[in-house]
Amino acid sequence: MKAFFRDKKRSAGYARDRMKLLLLSERIDCSPQMMQMLKSDLIHTVKKYLTIEEEQVKLKITQEPAVLYVYVPVLDKKDR
């Protein structure tokens, strides 16, 4: 909730989003543009089968060993 109010209009929000994307791509040697494409392709594919909260989809990559985690919140039947 706090994060919601501290919105992206302020500079820290920009910094946070830029860093998340940049580090994600640096960890796997893949450009931020490619990451964005990967993310939208993943969303596109999952949407064929499930109703999801698109804005909440998150990608995370750990270093050593490199593992890609994809967080996709699926909407409840009653929320649709």
Add this chain to the structure above:
Amino acid sequence: MSEAIVITSGKGGVGKTTTVANIGTGLAMLGRKVVVVDTDIGLRNLDVVLGLENRIVYNLVDVIGGNCRLRQALIKDKRHPNLFLLPSAQTKDKSAVSPEQMIKLTDDLREEFDYILLDCPAGIEQGFKNAIAGADRALVVTTPEVSAIRDADRIIGLLEANDIRDIQLIINRLRPDMIARGDMMSVEDVTEILAVDLIGTILDDEQIVIATNQGEPLSGKSSQAEEEYRNICQRIIGENVPFMNIAERKSFFRKIGNMFRK
């Protein structure tokens, strides 16, 4: 059982050396026998931050080259009987030492000391490889800025690739006022981005500059930063010290400040 801890950051100027000086002093005050090792060959700094620059006779390169015995190069801090400094060489360059020699040196120090704190140079070249060679554990220092965070992430990857898995984060120079208005990344933001465990947070505190000018670590100055360093030291020795909420802490200190202003 002794432990060798490397303090590293990737980016320069984020507060590695100050952190080493304060944690070294803090652990010594907790009764542990501590040696702080300046591994930045050619650019020595830990000695001036500790105020021991006038007492250097031999240095790390002398020890490794066999010009002196280890004990001759160790400088005892008279203010803290448990604290010793192994200074770096000012005249040599980083190629004077190899990672194998650093492992040997660290192992020799283990026989004498409970904690060996290795102050790592900035960058990811030879000096970094030397500093991490003998370490069991790493503390990564960063500030809430994009450049420092990016370098910290790179360093964390390199530490893991070198099989140092015990990595914890210190976030330095936090400004609660800027975080509150959304112009500085918060502790939660930085730990989430870097995905490593936090061991401490240090506020941007002018006492640190004053203490460094005077060549003495913060211990005993009863500043916010000193309290935070003490918490970090207690966490290093395995005590469970709760993290304070930065916003609350600020208002608490502001209240005290206001009391004095009245």
